[in-house]
Amino acid sequence: MEAFAESVGLSRPTVSKYFQDAASVRPKVREKIEAGLKATGFRPNLFAVNLNRRRSKILGVIFPTSLDSFYMGLRRRIETEATESGYLPFVFSSDGKAELEAEALETLTSLNAAGVIMVPVGGDAAHRSKVKALARNIPVVFIDAPFDEEEAFVGTNNEQSMALITDYLTRLGDRPCYFDMPWVNSNAQGRRESYIATMRRRGLEPVVIPVQHSTTWDFERYAFDEANRILREGGFPTSIVLCGNDRVAFGVLAAINQAGKKVGITPDCDLRVAGHDNQPLSEYIWPPLTTVQQNTAEMGRLAINLLLSRIDNSRTFDEPRARGEHILVNADLVLRSSA
DSSP: OHHHHHHHTOOHHHHHHHHHOGGGSOHHHHHHHHHHHHHHOOOOOHHHHHHHSSSOSEEEEEESOSSOHHHHHHHHHHHHHHHHTTOEEEEEEOTTOHHHHHHHHHHHHHTTOSEEEEOOOOOOHHHHHHHHHHHHHSOEEEESSOSOSSSOEEEEOHHHHHHHHHHHHTTSSSOEEEEOOOOSSHHHHHHHHHHHHHHHHTTOOOEEOOOOOOOOSOHHHHHHHHHHHHHHTTOOSSSEEEESSHHHHHHHHHHHHHTTOOBSSSTTOSBEEEOSBOOGGGGTSSSOOBEEEOOHHHHHHHHHHHHHHHHOTTSOOOOTTEETTEEEEOOEEEOOTTO
16 A cells, blocks of 8 residues: 555555545545546455454344345345445354354454344354454344344344234134244244234134154255144144244245145145245245245344444434334235235
8 A cells, every 4th residue: 555655645644544434535546546547457455444443343243044045135135235335244154153253253253343233043042242342342233033132133123014914814714823033033923923922812712733843954854754744634623724933934835735635726726835034035935925024134234334323323223113222113014816
């Protein structure tokens, strides 16, 4: 950078100031620097620049899997907002494992990250204490699943979303039974509890299908195997199946279709199936899946802006949907031909 500054006839601090915030230098100086960049092709080593700062411009993002399209949607919005605000997002996958989550946190600490957005995977008391200690030292915002009642969190309002689709399904002539998702985080418990509460509020007895408890992230395979077992043992207890998420519904639909049964809303159909999340494939499987739409773009926007407001006190963040430290985003019902 010193050599570049000398080549354009400016001081190194002035050039450095430009790279931190181009709008902070005078227009004529900015034009001079940008002309020099075009002529020389010079680009600073932003990684080294960040490590030399008292507070870096690195943001950590930790997801439990890089394959789920729900997290891909969150990542896209978070990265866009972070980059536009002058930050470098570093994305890690914990593969649903506490030990990999711990490694990611240690790496971000060594990089002097300015803040972290993460989907927690749980872990034992020692791991949770480590995460809690991190949250005391640098700003952390949890997304999709809360860490506890105290830490900042942005996620779907499961109470509202599951009540919305459960209430709809109860109007179709039979009780909806509930097919649980693997208990990989607190969303599993929250969605099942909301289903049960909505059924009782409607004066109906909840029907939770007894499935094998699991913490796998291979939702489709888990649901396919469990649905096949249910079909072999006499079938589903009711004609309407509400699944904990869309990926579980994909596995259930595959098992039902391979068993020669028909899913849909026409009189000749054997079963109706619904999900939660509105995954991108939900519109294109057969039959297209009735579900609820999680607003991933809004969740990502809220999470990154909440984090940036905690990093930079000059940024304001006023969100009327917040309940204390938690921001819950409502979902929308999406009706298709599966239910």
